[in-house]
Amino acid sequence: MKVELICIGTELLTGKTNANISYIGDKLSTIGLDLCLAATVGDKTENIKKAFQQAIERSNIIISTGGLGPTFDDLTREAVSKVLNKPLVLNREVLSTIAQHFVKRNIEMPKNNERQAYIIEGARFILNEAGTAPGQIIEFTKNKKKTVIILLPGPPREVQPMFEKIVFPYLKKYETGFKRSVVLHICGLPESKVDEKILPIVEAERKLEAENVTFSILAHQMIIDIKVDVSGKDEMLVDEILGNIKHELYDVLKENIYGEDRKTLEIVVGELLTKNRKTFSVAESCTGGIIAHRLTNIPGSSLYFKQGLVVYSNESKVKVLGINEETLQQYGAVSAQTALEMAESMRNIANTDYAISVTGIAGPSGGTQDKPVGLVYIGLCGPNIKEAYKFHLYGARVEVRQRAANQALDLLRRQLLRDARIVKK
Amino acid sequence: MKVELICIGTELLTGKTNANISYIGDKLSTIGLDLCLAATVGDKTENIKKAFQQAIERSNIIISTGGLGPTFDDLTREAVSKVLNKPLVLNREVLSTIAQHFVKRNIEMPKNNERQAYIIEGARFILNEAGTAPGQIIEFTKNKKKTVIILLPGPPREVQPMFEKIVFPYLKKYETGFKRSVVLHICGLPESKVDEKILPIVEAERKLEAENVTFSILAHQMIIDIKVDVSGKDEMLVDEILGNIKHELYDVLKENIYGEDRKTLEIVVGELLTKNRKTFSVAESCTGGIIAHRLTNIPGSSLYFKQGLVVYSNESKVKVLGINEETLQQYGAVSAQTALEMAESMRNIANTDYAISVTGIAGPSGGTQDKPVGLVYIGLCGPNIKEAYKFHLYGARVEVRQRAANQALDLLRRQLLRDARIVKK
Numbered sequence: 001m002k003v004e005l006i007c008i009g010t011e012l013l014t015g016k017t018n019a020n021i022s023y024i025g026d027k028l029s030t031i032g033l034d035l036c037l038a039a040t041v042g043d044k045t046e047n048i049k050k051a052f053q054q055a056i057e058r059s060n061i062i063i064s065t066g067g068l069g070p071t072f073d074d075l076t077r078e079a080v081s082k083v084l085n086k087p088l089v090l091n092r093e094v095l096s097t098i099a100q101h102f103v104k105r106n107i108e109m110p111k112n113n114e115r116q117a118y119i120i121e122g123a124r125f126i127l128n129e130a131g132t133a134p135g136q137i138i139e140f141t142k143n144k145k146k147t148v149i150i151l152l153p154g155p156p157r158e159v160q161p162m163f164e165k166i167v168f169p170y171l172k173k174y175e176t177g178f179k180r181s182v183v184l185h186i187c188g189l190p191e192s193k194v195d196e197k198i199l200p201i202v203e204a205e206r207k208l209e210a211e212n213v214t215f216s217i218l219a220h221q222m223i224i225d226i227k228v229d230v231s232g233k234d235e236m237l238v239d240e241i242l243g244n245i246k247h248e249l250y251d252v253l254k255e256n257i258y259g260e261d262r263k264t265l266e267i268v269v270g271e272l273l274t275k276n277r278k279t280f281s282v283a284e285s286c287t288g289g290i291i292a293h294r295l296t297n298i299p300g301s302s303l304y305f306k307q308g309l310v311v312y313s314n315e316s317k318v319k320v321l322g323i324n325e326e327t328l329q330q331y332g333a334v335s336a337q338t339a340l341e342m343a344e345s346m347r348n349i350a351n352t353d354y355a356i357s358v359t360g361i362a363g364p365s366g367g368t369q370d371k372p373v374g375l376v377y378i379g380l381c382g383p384n385i386k387e388a389y390k391f392h393l394y395g396a397r398v399e400v401r402q403r404a405a406n407q408a409l410d411l412l413r414r415q416l417l418r419d420a421r422i423v424k425k
Numbered sequence: 426m427k428v429e430l431i432c433i434g435t436e437l438l439t440g441k442t443n444a445n446i447s448y449i450g451d452k453l454s455t456i457g458l459d460l461c462l463a464a465t466v467g468d469k470t471e472n473i474k475k476a477f478q479q480a481i482e483r484s485n486i487i488i489s490t491g492g493l494g495p496t497f498d499d500l501t502r503e504a505v506s507k508v509l510n511k512p513l514v515l516n517r518e519v520l521s522t523i524a525q526h527f528v529k530r531n532i533e534m535p536k537n538n539e540r541q542a543y544i545i546e547g548a549r550f551i552l553n554e555a556g557t558a559p560g561q562i563i564e565f566t567k568n569k570k571k572t573v574i575i576l577l578p579g580p581p582r583e584v585q586p587m588f589e590k591i592v593f594p595y596l597k598k599y600e601t602g603f604k605r606s607v608v609l610h611i612c613g614l615p616e617s618k619v620d621e622k623i624l625p626i627v628e629a630e631r632k633l634e635a636e637n638v639t640f641s642i643l644a645h646q647m648i649i650d651i652k653v654d655v656s657g658k659d660e661m662l663v664d665e666i667l668g669n670i671k672h673e674l675y676d677v678l679k680e681n682i683y684g685e686d687r688k689t690l691e692i693v694v695g696e697l698l699t700k701n702r703k704t705f706s707v708a709e710s711c712t713g714g715i716i717a718h719r720l721t722n723i724p725g726s727s728l729y730f731k732q733g734l735v736v737y738s739n740e741s742k743v744k745v746l747g748i749n750e751e752t753l754q755q756y757g758a759v760s761a762q763t764a765l766e767m768a769e770s771m772r773n774i775a776n777t778d779y780a781i782s783v784t785g786i787a788g789p790s791g792g793t794q795d796k797p798v799g800l801v802y803i804g805l806c807g808p809n810i811k812e813a814y815k816f817h818l819y820g821a822r823v824e825v826r827q828r829a830a831n832q833a834l835d836l837l838r839r840q841l842l843r844d845a846r847i848v849k850k
Contacts, residue, residue: 013450013460025438035438040463192535216498288721289714292735296713299789307741310717310733364724
């Protein structure tokens with residue numbers, strides 16, 4: 001069963017990021033349908049027609065997004081009509097729902113929206129709750145091959161509900177098997193080390209010539225993601241294989257894995273703090289509020305996150321955080337000593353169980369021979385810890401800052417795990 | 426001149442959004458090269474080979490991203506080598522720069538990174554300053570058609586500098602026309618108002634039937650972007666038309682436009698603070714560090730940004746910021762009175778010219794009949810201002826927070842403009 005996606009819209013080729021490919025590809029994979037190609041084409045009838053013609057030759061399921069709007073540059077309906085040699089017919093039911101859309105908003109329906117009520121002859125239409133462009137499902141047989149074309153609008157907020165409610169249940173009849181995936185997130189190990197550790201597991205699967213298992217690794221801002229996909233005909237077997245591989249990966253990577261799938265470092269840290277009934281505060285210099293920002297993105301973070309200080313100037317480090325001027329003079333703002341004092345002082349001021357501090361040189365300027373851009377100290381204070389850690393982080397300013405924040409959150413996470421064990425003993 | 430893009434990576438078909446298509450398409454369009462197709466394929470040698478084979482048949486310039494990493498699922502080099510029937514040869518110069526990359530980081534180079542030093546025979550390589558995978562430019566003639574294949578790595582932070590420095594100047598020899606674009610950013614006006622104000626300008630262009638001018642509007646987190654594209658054969662004429670349209674847009678929107686293109690609200694606020702030689706501090710409750718985070722993303726922000734407080738708990742509002750317990754009891758943490766006290770107190774503690782405070786209900790829980798989710802108060806104190814502003818913001822938690830941060834930064838921006846005029850008088 002070959003599945004192909006055609007994304008239509010000049011804007012997708014000239015500046016707008018397209019979220020439909022990854023969304024639809026991900027959804028399809030869960031029922032064993034692998035997107036083998038996603039073509040992005042502009043609003044030109046010739047290019048759209050060619051994309052559909054080629055797709056019909058090689059694929060069974062063709063999904064398109066975009067080009068169903070009311071304006072002159074929305075050409076998908078006409079292009080597909082020509083390729084299939086089937087006329088477009090006005091559908092009264094669709095027309096009336098489009099009209100209602102405008103009535104609700106107390107706006108007169110523009111004449112050109114009528115174009116959206118034209119449906120390929122014999123097609124089933126999909127109503128659009130978030131917009132005016134209906135989708136279409138067109139089934140046909142070509143060269144004895146059963147084929148389906150599914151036309152969807154472009155905006156993800158319209159595509160996603162239509163896909164969930166109609167397209168996905170519809171496609172379940174093509175279900176060729178099952179696919180389960182997991183993404184394991186790792187912080188605190190370099191990519192090469194992760195690669196080395198998991199290689200025997202990857203090689204073992206390869207020797208089995210298990211084509212239904214794929215591994216992929218992606219590194220970003222000191223975080224490494226390992227994605228494992230397992231597919232097959234037998235749902236229970238698929239689950240079992242994935243379970244076994246996950247088990248093996250946890251065996252070699254242990255606590256270096258901080259979470260799975262949509263779990264972020266801040267979610268995991270928040271969960272550990274909640275579970276251990278501990279509170280947290282943070283004093284940020286070079287990360288300038290990133291850690292506070294990320295932690296407070298999580299609903300309910302007020303339970304454990306008490307206070308953040310962004311002490312960007314030396315003056316504020318002394319005045320607000322009470323750092324010794326001598327420490328600053330003797331060791332500098334970017335030093336293990338200052339980081340440690342910052343964390344200790346933050347913990348006292350906010351009266352929290354844990355406190356973290358970050359001080360470093362994010363760049364692009366401010367670096368010296370001794371203290372280059374990317375040098376970052378992280379201080380961590382808690383019931384069983386009082387430590388400063390040194391890092392050399394790479395990348396541009398924004399990256400150094402995000403990497404430092406990831407390292408800080410990961411240090412806290414590892415300490416929370418250690419402390420939970422101490423309590424248990 | 427046909428240009429085609431091939432994006433390689435299973436992750437792009439199963440969950441990861443791809444920023445390379447829009448970036449590369451946009452860049453190409455500025456020199457009149459239109460991307461006619463962008464194909465996204467997974468990490469399977471057969472699919473990658475097929476994509477290159479088809480592209481070579483129909484296009485003159487083929488750019489690919491991804492699949493150049495050191496791991497087992499990086500297959501682009503090998504696939505292209507097979508398609509072109511040209512061997513991969515070890516390049517000592519590339520190998521030494523990859524080795525240096527690890528020396529700098531004080532890490533031993535993993536054996537598998539050596540794979541990245543293999544170059545298609547006769548190719549020109551492009552060094553990668555942000556990673557280890559070099560790019561490659563391969564020129565060849567097939568069926569009397571001159572063709573070029575340009576291989577780039579996948580991560581946008583590696584692609585973009587390589588494209589800017591090497592690929593774009595290289596492609597200029599294929600230049601077929603000119604395109605100039607501008608994006609104007611607006612905050613503090615609803616989309617319908619912006620639409621109303623610019624409609625006469627859009628209609629006038631439409632009446633001229635100027636097919637080479639397009640307008641598009643995009644709204645996100647209380648910010649409205651107007652994009653204007655002008656294309657043509659005559660570079661000076663293109664510049665002149667764009668200049669005139671921009672002039673007309675500024676005439677109707679005035680100071681509602683806070684910046685152009687890559688200018689963010691925080692960059693503009695930073696520039697105004699620097700220009701006016703003023704300092705700033707921020708006390709954040711519901712935005713939890715976003716404003717501090719965004720301002721300190723800007724290099725050199727330590728000049729004007731002195732301190733941030735994330736006072737997430739009522740306790741910290743009283744203890745650290747010195748908010749009257751009576752105010753909190755009488756009006757609540759989310760009130761104009763508290764917002765105003767927070768801003769005043771922040772300004773005094775940090776001893777800055779301006780201070781902003783944000784307090785509100787970001788949700789998903791915590792809302793009441795009187796104070797629903799999305800209710801946000803922003804306090805602003807400065808030499809000529811002492812005011813609290815009330816907003817009803819919509820969206821999920823993360824959106825309410827970003828919208829509040831945008832509103833706060835825009836309030837400060839407008840005040841900085843007013844104050845600069847007062848000084849001038």
